[in-house]
Each structure stands twice: as C-alpha cells, then as structure tokens.
Amino acid sequence: MTKKNEEQSINIYDLLSDEVAEIKEEKKNRRAELLESIGVEDRFEDGSINIDMRTCRGLECNLCVKSCPTNALYWRAGEIGIEEDLCIHCTACVLNCCVDNCIKVTRKRPNGKTETFSTPKEALGVNRLVAAHNAREKVKLRVEDSEECSINKF
Numbered sequence: 213m214t215k216k217n218e219e220q221s222i223n224i225y226d227l228l229s230d231e232v233a234e235i236k237e238e239k240k241n242r243r244a245e246l247l248e249s250i251g252v253e254d255r256f257e258d259g260s261i262n263i264d265m266r267t268c269r270g271l272e273c274n275l276c277v278k279s280c281p282t283n284a285l286y287w288r289a290g291e292i293g294i295e296e297d298l299c300i301h302c303t304a305c306v307l308n309c310c311v312d313n314c315i316k317v318t319r320k321r322p323n324g325k326t327e328t329f330s331t332p333k334e335a336l337g338v339n340r341l342v343a344a345h346n347a348r349e350k351v352k353l354r355v356e357d358s359e360e361c362s363i364n365k366f
C-alpha cells in the first residue's frame with residue numbers, strides 16, 4: 213500500500229469511528245428521553261438481556277412480562293420480544309422466572325463493576341443487599357435528623 217492510500221484508509225477509519233460514536237450518543241440520548249417520559253431512572257452504565265426461548269415455558273407462564281416495571285417485555289409470534297431501550301436491567305424478570313438460566317441480565321455499575329444474573333437466587337441476593345443498604349441509609353438519615361433536632365434545642 214502506498215503512503216497516500218495508507219493515509220486515506222486511516223482517514224476513512226477515523227470518519228467511521230466518529231460516525232459510530234455519534235450514533236451511540238444519539239441512541240443513549242433517545243433512551244434517556246424515553247425513560248424520563250415514563251418516570252424511570254436507569255442506575256447502570258450499560259447492560260444487556262437475553263432470553264433463551266428453548267427453555268422458556270411460554271405464554272402460559274408469562275411471569276417475566278407481568279413483573280417487568282417498564283413493559284420492556286412482550287409476546288411476539290409465540291416468543292418474548294425485548295424492547296431494549298426500555299430495559300433498565302433491574303432483574304425483576306430473572307427473580308420471577310421459574311426456569312434457571314432462561315433469562316440472563318448483565319449490567320455495569322457506575323463504579324465499573326459488572327454483574328450477571330440468571331437465577332432467582334442470584335437476583336434475590338443482590339435485591340436483599342440493596343434493601344439492607346437502603347434500610348441502613350434511612351436509619352442514618354433518621355439519626356442525623358434527630359441529632360439535628362437535639363442540637364436545635366440548645
């Protein structure tokens with residue numbers, strides 16, 4: 213490859229990666245707007261969800277669809293469809309699915325930690341930790357409030 217050709221291919225590569233970055237940004241903004249319009253907050257940096265229709269119990273089960281807080285799951289020609297822009301990777305569907313490893317949710321926390329859930333036990337474990345953390349935070353706030361009240365008395 214001549215030097216000129218080499219420069220041209222590098223420029224095309226730069227243009228393409230700029231375009232990809234732009235498309236990703238647009239997609240991210242569209243998703244944020246959509247979630248905001250339904251009053252839902254996405255607490256994760258990134259994530260994905262997969263459903264194995266070979267092990268799914270089908271329409272008679274429907275537990276994941278019923279448990280999804282954002283209506284990201286729906287039935288389409290006998291299979292579960294996923295509206296990825298609506299999925300906030302909360303794991304409620306994994307928690308309710310009666311078949312282990314049928315639904316797999318992976319998500320990345322703002323601190324960079326990546327987690328994967330594919331059984332109710334795994335999802336329950338993290339939900340308990342979150343509930344315990346929230347309860348501790350509430351107690352802390354109450355203690356701080358009551359300390360402030362006591363201080364204000366003096």
Ligand code: SF4
Nearest residue numbers: 280299300302303305
């Ligand atoms: S992870 Fe949460 S938001 Fe996503 S499909 Fe499952 S229940 Fe719905």
Ligand code: SF4
Nearest residue numbers: 268269273274276309
């Ligand atoms: S909860 Fe699991 S088994 Fe039931 S419909 Fe959803 S994916 Fe299928």
